Amino acid sequence: MNDTSGILDEALQRLHASGPERLGRLTNHGPMAVEALVHGGQARSVHRWLDYYRAKLEDMPARLAPVTDADWRAALGDPRRAADWIAYFERALAERPWREVLTAWWPVLLPGIAGGSTHPVIRVGHAVRALLGPGGETAPRVAELAHGLGYWAA
Template sequence: MTSDLDKLLESLELLAGTGAERRGYLANHGPMAAEALVALGVAGAAPGWTRLYRPILEPEPPERFRLDAADWREHLGDLSRLGDWTALFRRELAERDWLEVLRAWWPRLLPGLAASATHGVIRTAHGVRALTLAGPHPMLVDELAKGLGFWAARYQELPGSPALRGPDPLGVAISRLPRLTPDQIGHGGGISGDLAHLDGLAGFAEGLDRYGAPEAPDAVLDELISAAARVFLARPDAPIEFCHAVTGPAAVRLVLPHLPAEFAAPAVAASWQVVGGIVAAFSPERLDGLDVVLAEPPVAETLVERAVASGDAHVIKLTEAAFREHARTGDAALLHAAYAMADRWP
């Protein structure tokens, strides 16, 4: 573990001073992918990958105006305050245990789970896993501050408040969701910009309410992540959007064991809201047959080799999440999705 930690810390050191985004809306995947490479058992590849990735990144924005406990709500989703949000979490983490800070802020940030196409929660989750395994090293604590700060600055609520007590199983609920039309998306702002159009989509909130989920939160995540992998496989023209429908809820699962039990139900409801939002925004066709029987999954070693060889952060992160979730459910769709992602992403 020490050697793996050294490689992760080396990678984070290479990324020091870089911002959470580049080109106005693209997330900095460096810390997430480096940590995922460590989790995949190829920690030695992380620093080299990071060196190749580092030149495309932009500087971290500075703190401009101090954010205080009294006024944080009005600045949620204000990207111009990204440096201020990161500074707020650095102060909080300097004064309190990281778990205490996480538990205080999770319910505040959860309604904005869609932040940066779920990259806010994903970066937070990778930071949480590193802290859990390696302890409160200052660089790992700072990575958590950056993840939480990014989530807060890109905070994005979607319509609806699903109770998960509807009449339909997940596949039926997905197939019946209303959809944006192709001319409504692709006008700037990336995935987050497109998801914002859901505010005007008639019947979206009601469609979310159609899903009748299992009682156990982990079982809900099992269903959502497996269905998202099948949606991904069914839509080869849109790999990035549907990749996040897998990695976002998988990130929520990484964090839930460190939170109070009562946080789980709202977290899985928000995860369905995001998965449903991605389907409604980026899949104009009705998707049926999500229970398709798949062939034997690819060999694990092959998937890791392909992820590393791709050099792409999304492939690396999806492969790691697919391994983790497949170990729980045995659903071959997850590993097929990882294999397909390596093929689809140039």
């Protein structure tokens, strides 16, 4: 994967305004697809594909209430709390290295691996591959991990 142009980061930033699902049940495949396109050497196709796909997505749902270290268990597995969970992981990733956050949370989230037809864990996998790949730990890629973990937690 050669992302010297920042195409992946630009695409992720465009996608982060959209929610993890649409129509209450269909997964937003955009972040996974753009990472796979860039990883597969098709970076030049990313923005054209995203221009088409973006029209199918819904905006990020509204936040209901902050998820905190004290009350996260009550929000776990609640799809209405996706934006709350994403915000929680954005804060966690701003405070600690992404590997520490992932190491602490994947065992907690593992029982919900089948939720969202396994798309949340797949999204986390794509985010990790992007973080480990060329270009490394950029803000949009760390934010993508927050979106993936938040979707999985919800």
